[in-house]
Structure formats: structure tokens, C-alpha cells
Amino acid sequence: MDSSKQGLSANEQIKSRERVSAHGEVYTAEREINAMLDLVKHETERIDSRFLEPACGNGNFLSNILNRKLAVVNRLYAKNKTLWQYNSLIAIGSIYGIEILHDNVLECRDRLYNQFYDTYKKRFSKSIDAEFCQSIRYVIDKNIVWGDALTYKQPDSEIPIVFAEWSALGNMKVKRRDFSLSNILLLQETKSEGHFSDLFSSTTDDVGVHVPLVEFSPVHYLKIHTL
Ligand SMILES: C[S@@+](CC[C@H](N)C(=O)[O-])C[C@H]1O[C@@H](n2cnc3c(N)ncnc32)[C@H](O)[C@@H]1O
Numbered sequence: 001m002d003s004s005k006q007g008l009s010a011n012e013q014i015k016s017r018e019r020v021s022a023h024g025e026v027y028t029a030e031r032e033i034n035a036m037l038d039l040v041k042h043e044t045e046r047i048d049s050r051f052l053e054p055a056c057g058n059g060n061f062l063s064n065i066l067n068r069k070l071a072v073v074n075r076l077y078a079k080n081k082t083l084w085q086y087n088s089l090i091a092i093g094s095i096y097g098i099e100i101l102h103d104n105v106l107e108c109r110d111r112l113y114n115q116f117y118d119t120y121k122k123r124f125s126k127s128i129d130a131e132f133c134q135s136i137r138y139v140i141d142k143n144i145v146w147g148d149a150l151t152y153k154q155p156d157s158e159i160p161i162v163f164a165e166w167s168a169l170g171n172m173k174v175k176r177r178d179f180s181l182s183n184i185l186l187l188q189e190t191k192s193e194g195h196f197s198d199l200f201s202s203t204t205d206d207v208g209v210h211v212p213l214v215e216f217s218p219v220h221y222l223k224i225h226t227l
Helices: 017-023 030-038 060-077 081-093 102-124 130-143 181-192 221-226
Strands: 051-053 095-099 144-146 162-170 173-180
Touching: 030 060, 051 060, 060 081, 060 095, 060 102, 081 095, 081 102, 081 130, 081 162, 081 173, 081 221, 095 102, 095 130, 102 130, 102 144, 130 144, 130 162, 130 221, 162 181, 173 181, 173 221
Parallel strands: 051 095, 095 144
Antiparallel strands: 162 173
């Protein structure tokens, strides 16, 4: 089964009445998702353009965005495995989600990973790199966060939601910096009067800068899973 098509069809947009009334869990149908993403088509096709879905469910929007980005990676880097791997990792590293229901978080992570793996296997079936797959899984697990998008914390807890920023440095290296969601959003709102611009803008201005909670030394992209 094509894992990009996993999840609920247009006729299966709810899992249970209880979940709808407790959490508003009604999934968006693929046609609407495509229409909405087409409004920002250019960004969905930019490998490193960052997306955050604050109530991502099992990943209907994120999966579609990943599809679009991987299509670009396939088009540009089909013949060069290293560049394909590096760029697909940057693509995956740019996709973020928050979800309050833990089973949805696990489903979403698996779905994005399987979708990546299917695409990778189709392209490089004879030379799958286990360490690369481990690093992809590591990034997905960090980026799809179990949390409450209203409190910016883990559900029923004081533990803040933290996101990792993955930046391509060239030379096949990646730099990770961790930021609290509240810090990212506070600065975004102040700077853009309620509209979000780049998720992790590092611009310095009179409003302030994004201060990372942790900053890691640059690592080769295959070694991300060791961070
Ligand atoms: C209407 S569904 C949309 C799911 C997905 N975005 C889609 O369009 O198919 C809303 C999702 O938000 C989750 N949710 C509800 N309240 C939330 C909160 N405070 N923080 C994070 N997720 C929340 C629900 O569990 C549910 O999966």
C-alpha cells in the first residue's frame, strides 16, 4: 500500500464520536488539503521551507507537504544518492506537528517515516543506508511533538514544547538548535503582528532574537541520530 495514502479517506474523517466531541478530531479530506496547500504551492515545493501544523492529527497535511517536497528532491537529485539523502533529510527536518492525542502522534510519525522509506526504497532499493534511515526517524520523532498547542506545553504538564531547528550548512553537515515554542511564537507575533513568518527566524532587531535553549555542534547528516 502506498503509505502516502494512509489515513482516512474523505468518507472516513472521524474515528469516533467521543473523540470528535472531546478533541474536535475531524480530519480534512485530501481535496481540501490540496486546494489549501496550492495556495502556498511555491513554499510546499521549496525543500527547506518550514511548516508547523499545530493540531496535526495523524498527519494529513504534513504527509501531503512531505510528498510535494520529496517530489522535488527526486526531480533534482535522482542521480546522486548523497545529495538525495541530504536534501530529503532537510525536507523532513522542515516539517513540524503538534498533536494532543498520543496515539495520533505515533501514527503521524510512523506515517511520515513509512512515506519517506517507500520513496527512498523506490529510488535506491539496492543500497539502503540504515544509518541514514535512523537519522530520518530521529528527526521525525523530534519534529512531531506530543503537546497542547494552546498552552505550548505537554498535555497536563508544565514541560514546555521544544522544537529542533535543522539547518543545512553545506559540506553535508547539519546544525541543530532547540527552541521553546513559546519563545518562537512570542517573537513571531510581535514581529509580524499576528502572522507567522519563518518559523525560526534568527533576525536580530529591536524586538529581540530567538534564543536557543540548546545549540549543538554541526554534525554530518548521517550522524544526526547520535545527537
Ligand atoms: C480537526 S482535527 C484536524 C486534524 C488534521 N489537522 C487534519 O486536518 O486532518 C484536530 C486535531 O487537533 C487535535 N487537537 C485538539 N486540541 C488540540 C490542542 N490543544 N493541541 C494540539 N492538538 C489538539 C485533535 O486531537 C485532532 O487530532
